[in-house]
Amino acid sequence: LTYMLQQSSIRFDEGRTAAVASQVGGYRVGGFVGERVSPWNWLIDNLLPLLPISIGVSGSEGLYPILWRMDATAEDAVYALVEGSSATGNCYRASTVSYADIDLANEIRINFAFDVDEDKPRSNTTVNGAPEDLPASGLTDAAVIMAGATDGTTGSFIDPSVTGWPTAYARFSQLRYGKRAIEIDSKIIYDRATADAIASWMARARATKPREVSYTVDTKLAWLQPGDVVTITDIGIRLTDQIATIQSMSIGEGEIALQLLI
Numbered sequence: 530l531t532y533m534l535q536q537s538s539i540r541f542d543e544g545r546t547a548a549v550a551s552q553v554g555g556y557r558v559g560g561f562v563g564e565r566v567s568p569w570n571w572l573i574d575n576l577l578p579l580l581p582i583s584i585g586v587s588g589s590e591g592l593y594p595i596l597w598r599m600d601a602t603a604e605d606a607v608y609a610l611v612e613g614s615s616a617t618g619n620c621y622r623a624s625t626v627s628y629a630d631i632d633l634a635n636e637i638r639i640n641f642a643f644d645v646d647e648d649k650p651r652s653n654t655t656v657n658g659a660p661e662d663l664p665a666s667g668l669t670d671a672a673v674i675m676a677g678a679t680d681g682t683t684g685s686f687i688d689p690s691v692t693g694w695p696t697a698y699a700r701f702s703q704l705r706y707g708k709r710a711i712e713i714d715s716k717i718i719y720d721r722a723t724a725d726a727i728a729s730w731m732a733r734a735r736a737t738k739p740r741e742v743s744y745t746v747d748t749k750l751a752w753l754q755p756g757d758v759v760t761i762t763d764i765g766i767r768l769t770d771q772i773a774t775i776q777s778m779s780i781g782e783g784e785i786a787l788q789l790l791i
Contacts, residue, residue, distance in 0.1 A: 558579075582594045612762065628738040643714075741791070
């Protein structure tokens with residue numbers, strides 16, 4: 530990401546970019562650029578869709594990446610927000626709770642290891658909400674492994690490389706919404722662990738429609754920024770130390786508006 534931005538005329542925040550880079554170093558990509566292309570267009574087409582990040586804009590520093598931490602816990606929160614009806618309140622709810630309009634997905638297939646000569650991917654990985662639902666006709670020797678247990682008994686085990694592998698998020702999503710399948714082709718992924726990691730964060734991010742709610746806070750909290758993890762306690766909508774991410778913020782006259790993603 531840093532390299533491609535450096536090839537462009539786009540001003541970007543190198544400090545924030547480096548901070549995010551240190552947290553996504555486990556995602557390994559490779560390949561080559563074989564024709565003239567805008568660096569920004571290349572990022573939009575190839576890299577940005579694979580990472581749990583979005584792009585923000587700072588008036589003084591330019592573009593910067595925002596990391597969406599799917600595995601954040603209360604210990605990662607940088608600040609505890611408490612709605613103003615409480616004696617310890619430090620924020621005021623400014624909107625109703627709504628659901629973000631996203632495309633749900635609970636079966637995610639990543640096609641990778643692109644073969645330039647054959648013009649097609651050589652491998653794939655899949656997150657599947659219910660791999661045991663594979664029809665009987667699909668239970669071939671390739672899909673089912675016969676294995677012996679420690680007590681000498683044998684059993685049948687689904688091979689996730691054929692049927693896909695489940696996550697709790699994909700299972701929950703499929704039970705609630707039914708099967709929602711997507712397929713993604715990448716020409717810059719050749720590492721299976723990276724493909725698995727991408728399918729995993731996508732399954733978590735797109736399992737359900739997240740909630741959105743806005744609050745106003747004092748300008749002394751102007752140090753907060755999009756992507757920060759906070760907790761919110763709001764008895765009016767039954768939230769107690771709920772983990773949330775600051776989705777966006779805007780500074781007004783005497784107050785700051787925060788939109789939280791739950």
